[in-house]
Amino acid sequence: MADYQQIKSELEGIAVEDNPALVKQKSRDFYWYSPILKAQLDNVVGDLVVSPTTEEEVIRVLKVAYAHGVPVTPRGGGTGNYGQAMPLSGGIVLNLMNMNKIKAIHPGRVVCEPGIIISQLDKELKEKSGQELRFHPSTAQTATVAGFIAGGSGGVGSITWGGLRDLGNILRLRVVTMEAEPRVLELSAWDLQKVSHAYGTNGIITEVEMPLAPAYDWVDVIVGYDDFMDAVRFADALTHRNGILLKEVAPIAAPVPYEYFTRHKPWLKEGQSVVVLMVAPHSMEPFAAYVEKMKGEIRFRSDKVESMKGIPHAYELAWNHTTLRALKIDPNFTYLQVQYPSPDHVAKVGKMVEIFGDEVIGHLEFIKFDGAIQCSGLPLVRYTTPERLEEIIRIHEDNGCPIFNPHRYTLEEGGMKQTDTIQLAFKKETDPKGLLNPGKMIAWDNPDFDFTAGKNYLFPGLQAFQ
Ligand code: FAD
Structure with missing residues (x-):
């Protein structure tokens, strides 16, 4: 059992919550939509909620967690449907909602922090530049932009623009690794597939660059x-x-x-x-x-x-x-x-x-x-x-109608994200102790996992692009 009093003291200066009722609240998402997941995940709870406000604070949290061997489960608005943001092995719930600033707005793109609420982002974009995100989940009023990228797939606007899986619908991500000395990676193009819809299993997103479309009074x-x-x-x-x-x-x-x-x-x-x-x-x-x-x-x-x-x-x-x-x-x-x-x-x-x-x-x-x-x-x-x-x-x-099973909490069984040897190698590099959102990636826990099971995945594995 980790020494959470010690961890708290090492995180001094960063907002930390250990009130059991509040920690439980931040250990939940919309898993209860599924009677199967409700039975499996009802008792899942973290130990601490830590709410960084800057990338430096994220790095400090990950460094401390790594040193103590404590799991870290990133969390945005907690609107995922498959227990994505639920800490299956306890540990730290990393609440990113206080990292919520817009950094720059350009014609056709925005750079912002991970925890901004999507409707707030769209409101400011429209006021300041007459633009909006190309598409958003129907949870725009409560979900964060990085939570959408790491846990969602597409939504309102996908009739014109497709989904997060499509090259060009995310432009760039800054991601902090879970190592003794966390590194900051800049990912773009095909490399974004390593992190999009990966449930935060291989890095914490600290900055997002997204493409924009003209805003209308729809x-x-x-x-x-x-x-x-x-x-x-x-x-x-x-x-x-x-x-x-x-x-x-x-x-x-x-x-x-x-x-x-x-x-x-x-x-x-x-x-x-x-x-x-x-x-x-x-x-x-x-x-x-x-x-x-x-x-x-x-x-x-x-x-x-x-x-x-x-x-x-x-x-x-x-x-x-x-x-x-x-x-x-x-x-x-x-x-x-x-x-x-x-x-x-x-x-x-x-x-x-x-x-x-x-x-x-x-x-x-x-x-x-x-x-x-x-x-x-x-x-x-x-x-x-x-x-x-x-x-x-x-x-x-x-009858030729593939299912992305919303009654499973692992990436692979959910069926939207294909893990493959490249994805796994990336996780080994960014999270060598397997501390980021443990239990969500079967391929990590089972070295004999068959990547080629022939399933249809929404986010194909990176090998498809080699
Ligand atoms: P969370 O639920 O907090 O997290 C989602 C995943 O992202 C978790 O695995 C978490 O660990 C990870 N994560 C969060 N922040 C970070 C970060 N900074 N770095 C790394 N990993 C991170 N989804 C759609 O795609 N389209 C829809 O239209 C849609 N409609 C929905 C409607 C309802 C009523 C509900 C309940 C859900 C819906 N969803 C939809 C699912 C969900 O809302 C989206 O996936 C949403 O965008 C998640 O955002 P969030 O901030 O709540 O993320």
């Missing part, structure tokens, strides 16, 4: 259809209209919108499926004309309501906020993360609707993937048993 829109597949066909056709600028396109099946989007209920129709959208203001006229052609009903548009007070942003109905809204009212739901590869993504969605009916309720996110429009999905699952959940996953995979 209009929130909800379009209704009596049949979910009509909503899906509309969304697919719309995303192929090159002239209409969109930031978000999410078809969501009944009964979810009317039952669980409580603040929007006055505008919604019982039994209808919807498409939740964000449309650039100058695209609204052609957009409305296209909706009419496709026989949809515009049920809500934020530029026409008297006041948006108390009404959440459209993006807070989408991505994993859809799941959150359903779970708040019916805790028996869980969810999956599905890919419906193009070009026959619409047919694949139709097949899943046919097979599962109301047991797996459709929620799609249209995105650009390797240059083509396709959809991923976060369907809601009426949960019964772990065995049935596994069967639902298998049926999807048998």
Whole structure:
């Protein structure tokens, strides 16, 4: 057992918290979305929360932790869904939220500290330069930019820009290593893959450089259809209209919108499926004309309501906020993360609707993937048993719809990130004692791990780029 009183005294001058209730609170994320992870991770708790304000302080913390052999789990807003920021082996929870300054804004890019809240970053970018991040998670109001990079994948804006996996969507990261004398590395281009979506297992991000897009007063829109597949066909056709600028396109099946989007209920129709959208203001006229052609009903548009007070942003109905809204009212739901590869993504969605009916309720996110429009999905699952959940996953995979399993806490089993020998060699170099977020990388713990298991990964291993 480490001597935490000694560690505290060595960290003098840096904010340290050891109140058990507060440490427990900072040892949690949204793992409870999964009944499987809830059972596995409920008792996970750290020993100390340390909140550095500068890169120098991060280096000091890592040096002390290394000397004492204490694990360090970095943490941003704690909105991850798979226990990413939960300290499986206890130790220090490194809260980066106090490193939250913008360092420089340039045409097309921003340099900032890791712990800035994404919506705050976007607000300042818009005020100061008329720009915004290319895309953000639906948790923009609570998640940090580095937490997104280390734990997320894509989100609102991915219909135009793709995801974090795409070369050019992160420009540069400064990363501190976990060694006796921590080093500061500057990573760019392919090397960013070593750290993006790696759950903070191989370095602490202390500075971020991200590309930007022009900012707009995006209009929130909800379009209704009596049949979910009509909503899906509309969304697919719309995303192929090159002239209409969109930031978000999410078809969501009944009964979810009317039952669980409580603040929007006055505008919604019982039994209808919807498409939740964000449309650039100058695209609204052609957009409305296209909706009419496709026989949809515009049920809500934020530029026409008297006041948006108390009404959440459209993006807070989408991505994993859809799941959150359903779970708040019916805790028996869980969810999956599905890919419906193009070009026959619409047919694949139709097949899943046919097979599962109301047991797996459709929620799609249209995105650009390797240059083509396709959809991923976060369907809601009426949960019964772990065995049935596994069967639902298998049926999807048998029908050509890969699953990124949100009921696993390791990188490899989650299936978004492929670890390989290069990733592992990088970890050996940056974290030789294996103290950064231990337990999250199977390849580290199991030297016989088979990297070539043939799974489909969202963030491919670095060997793919050699
Ligand atoms: P945390 O949860 O605190 O951390 C995430 C991971 O990053 C952890 O492994 C942590 O150890 C690591 N980490 C944090 N900071 C650092 C650092 N400075 N250096 C190294 N590692 C670090 N995800 C999406 O991709 N798109 C979505 O649209 C989306 N929607 C969501 C909606 C809801 C309601 C919820 C609950 C989750 C959603 N997520 C989504 C997942 C999650 O919100 C995102 O991954 C989010 O960006 C994480 O940011 P965070 O600051 O909360 O990170």
